[in-house]
Amino acid sequence: MTTIAKTEMEMYTDLFNKISASCFQKCASRKHKDADLALGEMSCTDRCVSKYLEAQEKVGVILQKANEAQAAQQQNLADMQTGMGMR
Numbered sequence: 001m002t003t004i005a006k007t008e009m010e011m012y013t014d015l016f017n018k019i020s021a022s023c024f025q026k027c028a029s030r031k032h033k034d035a036d037l038a039l040g041e042m043s044c045t046d047r048c049v050s051k052y053l054e055a056q057e058k059v060g061v062i063l064q065k066a067n068e069a070q071a072a073q074q075q076n077l078a079d080m081q082t083g084m085g086m087r
Contacts, residue, residue, distance in 0.1 A: 015056065018052075019048075019049055019052050019053075022048065022052065023044075023045050023048035023049055023052065024045075026044065026048055027041050027044035027045045027048055028041055028045075029041060
């Protein structure tokens with residue numbers, strides 16, 4: 001397994017564990033009378049997972065834009081330094 005694939009697998013495992021812990025704590029009944037989730041618990045879990053993934057996607061988009069802006073700023077700085085003969 002390549003380093004990139006391993007890192008990606010670790011990232012998805014971490015994401016799954018965070019979603020599981022967060023949504024289980026929020027949605028699962030503390031009584032655990034049945035082996036299966038009740039209808040309300042399933043609906044809550046579906047909404048929780050959906051919201052969590054949506055939030056992760058929004059954060060990813062914002063971070064991507066910030067990284068692109070930072071790269072552009074660094075490129076502009078390098079271009080100015082080259083134009084001034086500082087390199």
